[in-house]
Amino acid sequence: MRIGLTGGIGSGKSTVSGFFREAGASIVDTDAISRALTLPGGAAMPAIAAQFGPGYVTADGALDRDRMRALAFSDAAAKRRLEAILHPLITAEALSQADAARSALVVFDVPLLVESGRWRPRVSRVLVVDCAIETQTRRVLQRPGWTQERVAGAIAAQATREARRAAADAVLVNDGISLTALRNQVMSLATRWGCETITAP
Known part of the structure; x- marks a missing residue:
């Protein structure tokens, strides 16, 4: 189920x-998956850097969450661009975790x-x-x-x-x-x- x-x-x-x-x-936490994707070396970071520029990447290579949050709240088009990067990756990882789950x-x-x-x-x-x-x-x-x-x-x-x-x-x-x-x-x-x-x- x-x-x-x-x-x-x-x-x-x-x-x-x-x-x-x-x-x-078994819990599949999509917020946790999203955070992992946007940590230094995360799978989403190259596309985010290319789409939004280095100003949205911290010195260690993670997503600058505060700056991105402010942009997403104020600019619906930017929010959609970010979602277009993250959502397919989140969905794929979430379904992979669910398939590996042992709980009913x-x-x-x-x-x-x-x-x-x-x-x-x-x-x-x-x-x-x-x-x-x-x-x-x-x-x-x-x-x-x-x-x-x-x-x-x-x-x-x-x-x-x-x-x-x-x-x-x-x-x-x-x-x-x-x-x-x-x-x-x-x-x-x-x-x-x-x-x-x-x-x-």
Whole structure:
């Protein structure tokens, strides 16, 4: 069983992913794959340097994340150019990790699952972690370096709550509940999906 897990920034998606790992699922973290691709010597770095120039590469050869993030938030065309480099590489590595997994349940942790439009055919179910925008904002502001303006920009750059929920086979509402209650819901889903017979969509 292959699950696509997504949610807006600050929704608690990473916490849910951790609970699935605790339940015995194999986690394919596309953010971690993206970071590896943009480290010094990463497979994406030659194309990024060629497309955006040396100003977006740090002295040690990694992606200058802060500068690229600022460009991507302000320039939609630049964001699409970056995605055209990264997304095929991320997808290929994610599917390779899933094929190598030994668990009966594989969870793809994909922040931009809905936005990319490419993941639905690759997973059996889409699980969305959802909460109010006010809750997202409050949580992200607790992270170092985040301002109200930056949080608002990040939320605006992602799919709307309505779009994510419309794409979901299941929704976990992570708002006003305890971590224990959230964990119990994840464990219930892991048990159900881990034992469920997979049928072709």
